[in-house]
Amino acid sequence: MNRSVETILAHLAEEGGVFDPFGATHMPIYQTATFDLKKQSGEKIYDYTRSDNPTRESLENVFTTVCGGVGTVCTHTGLGAVALLFETVLKAGDHILVENDTYGGTFRMLKVYRERMNITVHFADFCDLISVESLLKKHSIRLILIESPTNPGLKIIDLKAVAELARESNTIFAVDNSLATFYSQKPIELGAHFELFSTTKYISGHGSVIGGALVTGDESLLAKLRYTANAEARSQNPLDVHAVSLGLPTLPLRMKAHQESALKIAEWLENHPRVTRVVYPGLQSHPQHALAKTQMKNFAGVITADLESVELAERLVAQCHLFGEKCSFGTADSRIEIPGKISHASFSAEELAAIGISSSTVRLSIGLEHVDDLIADLAEVLNG
Numbered sequence: 001m002n003r004s005v006e007t008i009l010a011h012l013a014e015e016g017g018v019f020d021p022f023g024a025t026h027m028p029i030y031q032t033a034t035f036d037l038k039k040q041s042g043e044k045i046y047d048y049t050r051s052d053n054p055t056r057e058s059l060e061n062v063f064t065t066v067c068g069g070v071g072t073v074c075t076h077t078g079l080g081a082v083a084l085l086f087e088t089v090l091k092a093g094d095h096i097l098v099e100n101d102t103y104g105g106t107f108r109m110l111k112v113y114r115e116r117m118n119i120t121v122h123f124a125d126f127c128d129l130i131s132v133e134s135l136l137k138k139h140s141i142r143l144i145l146i147e148s149p150t151n152p153g154l155k156i157i158d159l160k161a162v163a164e165l166a167r168e169s170n171t172i173f174a175v176d177n178s179l180a181t182f183y184s185q186k187p188i189e190l191g192a193h194f195e196l197f198s199t200t201k202y203i204s205g206h207g208s209v210i211g212g213a214l215v216t217g218d219e220s221l222l223a224k225l226r227y228t229a230n231a232e233a234r235s236q237n238p239l240d241v242h243a244v245s246l247g248l249p250t251l252p253l254r255m256k257a258h259q260e261s262a263l264k265i266a267e268w269l270e271n272h273p274r275v276t277r278v279v280y281p282g283l284q285s286h287p288q289h290a291l292a293k294t295q296m297k298n299f300a301g302v303i304t305a306d307l308e309s310v311e312l313a314e315r316l317v318a319q320c321h322l323f324g325e326k327c328s329f330g331t332a333d334s335r336i337e338i339p340g341k342i343s344h345a346s347f348s349a350e351e352l353a354a355i356g357i358s359s360s361t362v363r364l365s366i367g368l369e370h371v372d373d374l375i376a377d378l379a380e381v382l383n384g
């Protein structure tokens with residue numbers, strides 16, 4: 001039976017599929033470094049937690065199921081999943097193609113890879129598939145890595161079309177699904193070889209733990225992925241796996257609540273005279289709203305907005321009470337930031353301008369507070 005994600009996440013321990021003699025409701029924590037080989041007789045043998053651990057394996061099995069993949073590695077951070085992807089597929093001298101509007105930490109890591117492994121990084125606007133196709137024809141590209149929605153630009157990329165182009169040019173295609181989550185969209189079903197995400201964000205949902213996961217949909221890449229995770233020491237420790245798992249049963253409910261409030265706030269901002277542009281995939285005015293509706297089941301809770309002046313953007317961040325000035329997104333508490341100052345500090349002003357972000361742009365992560373309180377909080381500054 002093909003059960004829905006809500007049902008799978010509500011039965012996490014059973015779905016994890018790891019042997020448990022007591023029928024525990026939640027995944028047991030195997031907080032141990034080693035396992036005695038003489039005391040195991042099952043099909044599956046554990047020896048050392050860096051390579052394999054029953055708690056981590058449970059969560060990995062759940063992610064594999066809900067992402068429609070064939071295998072997963074849970075990593076110590078979301079950026080660790082990006083690193084594991086690079087370590088699994090890249091060789092010295094390779095070319096990689098990424099979206100202009102890429103997570104700041106990934107961008108910074110690419111700078112390191114350029115120097116250390118002589119990797120050539122090509123950037124493209126993936127809303128322009130003609131130029132993506134010509135880059136794929138011109139260079140021998142090993143890996144495409146994109147996010148959709150991008151962050152903070154919130155562009156929607158046609159994942160199925162990119163998967164098609166990747167297949168034609170024999171390129172590995174990976175999607176960073178941290179912002180949309182597997183609740184909203186399924187990159188592997190649309191043809192990606194890899195889906196990765198930071199579990200720090202919506203997946204754990206409470207800002208209490210850092211983690212990530214790299215899921216593959218390709219049987220031929222799985223052994224290499226698992227081998228590399230062990231060799232490069234990327235796996236997550238069992239207590240952090242447990243902390244991530246606590247948020248999972250409520251993920252679908254939280255995503256619905258984030259979306260409902262974000263849509264109301266995006267509409268309110270759009271009608272505010274001191275706000276010059278609002279970007280949210282759920283808005284009719286979003287340039288790729290139609291594509292977003294076909295590809296995503298949920299538009300999540302991140303909004304990007306341009307205010308009438310830099311001074312107003314800075315004042316909004318400084319003076320609203322319910323929105324913390326914090327990086328990251330996807331938590332119960334709302335957040336606000338000026339991307340160039342925090343999350344995208346590794347971008348130059350020109351690089352930010354190329355993706356439509358200026359010093360009067362704010363990024364909001366809408367939390368689980370009552371939406372009327374959030375609007376009143378923003379109004380106090382914007383109407384003041």
Ligand SMILES: *Cc1c(COP(=O)(O)O)cnc(C)c1O
Binds near residue numbers: 210
């Ligand atoms: C946060 C984030 C990451 C990195 O995750 P960490 O858990 O902070 O290491 C990677 N990609 C995207 C899109 C993110 O938002």
